[in-house]
Each structure stands twice: as structure tokens, then as C-alpha cells.
Amino acid sequence: MNLNQVTIYTKLPLETTEFFEQLGLRKIVDSLPRYARLECPDGESTLSVHEAETHAASGITLYFE
Numbered sequence: 001m002n003l004n005q006v007t008i009y010t011k012l013p014l015e016t017t018e019f020f021e022q023l024g025l026r027k028i029v030d031s032l033p034r035y036a037r038l039e040c041p042d043g044e045s046t047l048s049v050h051e052a053e054t055h056a057a058s059g060i061t062l063y064f065e
Helices: 013-022
Strands: 003-010 026-031 035-039 046-051 059-064
Touching: 003 013, 013 026, 013 035, 013 046
Parallel strands: 003 046
Antiparallel strands: 003 059, 026 035, 035 046
């Protein structure tokens, strides 16, 4: 089993995306301010940042394959 993708739901998608870019992840999908997807510098996993509609919608989703 491999980790495919992690999705972070946040009220601050722009700031969250910028933070992960500073850590070395490369943006591969840019639909900000609602959504961005970043590629990890090593391996095949990706990280998605998705705008949370409400505070209750914030959280993390993991995708395995």
C-alpha cells in the first residue's frame, strides 16, 4: 500500500499553500483561492489544499492506493 495523496481543508488556503511551497513542494494545480495541489520533492505523493466551507469542514483526508 502506498500513500497517494493528503488533502488539507483550511480556512487559509493561500497561506497554507505558500507554507508548503516554502518547504519545497511544487505547485502542480493552481485553482486558488479554493484549491491547490502540490507535488512532494521526493516520491510520488501529492498534497492538496482545499478551502474549508465551514469551520466544521476543516480537517485532513488521506488517500492510499
